[in-house]
Amino acid sequence: MKVNNEFVNLPSSLGHQVSIAQVGFAVVLQTDFGLRVQYDAVYHAEVQVPSTYQSIICGLCGNYNGNPSDDLLLPDGTQSSSVDAFGLAWALPPAGDECVGGGFLQQCNEAEAERYRREEACGLMGAGTGPFSPCHGFVDPQPHVKNCVFDMCILEGDRAMLCQSLQAYASVCQQSGVQIQPWRTSSFCPAVCPENSHYAQCSNNCAHTCASLSGSIYSCPKVCVEGCECDEGFFSDGDKCVSEKDCGCVHNGKYLKVGEVSVSDSCELKCVCHGADLLECVNQTCARGDVCDVQNGQRECYPVHSHCSYDIWGHLLTFDGGKGSTVQPGAFQMAFLCDEKSPDWFRVVLDVHPCTRNGPENVIMVHIFFQDLVITVNHKQHSWVNGRNVSYPMTTKEGVSISSKNNTVIVEKMFTLRLTFSITEGVVLSISGELRGKVCGACGNFNGDIGDDVISFSAVTSWKAEDFFTCDL
Ligand SMILES: [Ca+2]
Ligand SMILES: [Ca+2]
Structure with missing residues (x-):
């Protein structure tokens, strides 16, 4: 859990404006203007806003104008005729791993769907005398059953998916103030709780935390919510239950x-x-x-350094933050110390080859030059030092280390540069803050000014490496 990029334990608050806590199985964020966001970190997310937001809301959740028939609004304000197009229109570029949408969906046949609709599976939510029946008058189970069957079809009856679906409906029911019957057993969707804790259909885990012992205020919901709660005498330490003497401190709401x-x-x-x-x-x-x-x-206080990167799609990001695209193959100088006589001199050349046989992406070779040393790394993570093939980890007599971790090759010279190269991330070059304003090459001059970093294709071409074969540049 991160707030403004910093790791935080739960519960956490930012002044009186925003608070975040574990409530049942979900993490809940509340603001002082009435926004409430709940997420179980797997399957089910919920957003609540006060009625002052009527008709001024956009996104997948619709416009909140009281009319359900006009909810498939596209970002440009027009109506979408298809649910798929509506969903895709609000998709954001992935922050991390590429997510492939749609294509993998498989329909299941009617016999399988019927099996998932039974009361031993998704149908449990709608069962007339089942554990969720007290909820039927408050939250219609049918959309939940339909979603559950859809997901079960995709995941071929995955048990964990079934339990997540039921848990989501249980959560919505409990939030509506409904007392559902116990629905988990030791063999059907048993709750897995960490050490020193146990499952409770009405869990007190929001209020029984180490932070609450120190008087940290979080307005826990009054309704009953299922979840894991700490055993008697134990308190939540963020992700585990500890005895009171092992609790920590509260500082500035953290x-x-x-x-x-x-x-x-x-x-x-x-x-x-x-x-x-x-x-x-x-x-x-x-x-x-x-x-x-x-x-x-x-x-923390960290040494100044800056990065320049070149990804496998050919996007260049300069030291000063300039962005550009260079898709043309060829060899170019990513960065080098302008002063060739400096003992710290280095030069990084990227040799980009269009290997269309292996797919659309370019293949990158990295050449790193120091005063009396050349290191070459290829896309298969093989490296050569002064032309000789080497294995990792190793350190040259000049103090340059080459290692490999998580499919990434790391070349590092202390106080000068650190270069990482992976087939998925491309090349990231970090250099010491001492070299500010002293570098040349496609990565820019690292003078803190984005304005003089020219990233056009012709500018990158001007940094071509003359000592390499460049058919296209
Ligand atoms: Ca509407
Ligand atoms: Ca600059």
Whole structure:
């Protein structure tokens, strides 16, 4: 769980405006203007807004104007005739892994669908005398049964999917204030709870946290919500249940586990939680050349450095943040130290080949030159040092290390550069802040000014590597 890129434990609050807590199986975010967002991190998301938002809402959830027949609105305000086109129109580019939509959907035959509609499966939600029957007058089970059957068809009757579907309906019912009957058994959708906790149909996990012991205020819902709750004498520590003496500290609305560190926005105050409410804070100043930044979810003073990247689709991002596209194959100088006589001199050349036989993407070879050293890495993650094939990890006598982790080759020279290369991410070059304004090449001059980074095709072409074969550049 991250807030503004920083990892946080639950519950967490940002002043009085926003609070986030674990409620039952879901994470719930509430704001002081009435927005409530709930997500079970698997299957079911819910958004609630106050009635002041009527008719001014856009997106998949419709326009909230009281008329269900005009809800398939496209971003341009026109009506969509197809549900698929409506869904795709609101899709955002993926932040992480590419998500392939639509194509894999498989219909199941009527006999299978009928099997999933039975009361042993999705049909349980609509069963007249079943555990969810008290809910029928409040939340129509039929759309939920239909969605459940659809998902079961795609996942060929996956049991976990069935349980998620039922859990989602249980959640909606409980939010409506309905008392459903126990629906899980040890053999049917048993809840898996962490150590020192157990399942409860009316879980108190929102209120029984280490943070609540320290007086952190979160308005837990009054309705009964199923979930895992800590055993007697234990309290939620964010993701596990611990005894009171092992609880941590609350600082600025954030709960810190024992041993965790919190650094203020400007990095001037650093607080460490040593034990239950034992918070130690010290003033600090970032060392010269360091900046206050968030990296890997943790705010701290970090050495200044900047990256330039070139991905497998040919998108270039310069040190100063300029974006451009260079799809033309050929060899070009990604970056080099303008001063060739400097002992820190380096030069990174990307040799981009259009290997259409293997697919549409270009294949990249990376050549890194130092004063008396050449390192070559190919797309199969094989490397050569001064022309000799090497295996990882290794360090040259010049102090340049080559290693491999998670299908990424890492070439690093301390205090100068770090280059990562993977077949999925392309090439990322990070260089020391000391080299500000001293580099040349397609990655720009790293002077902090995006304005003088020219990323047009002709500008990249002008950085072609003359010592390589460049048929197209
Ligand atoms: Ca509407
Ligand atoms: Ca610049």
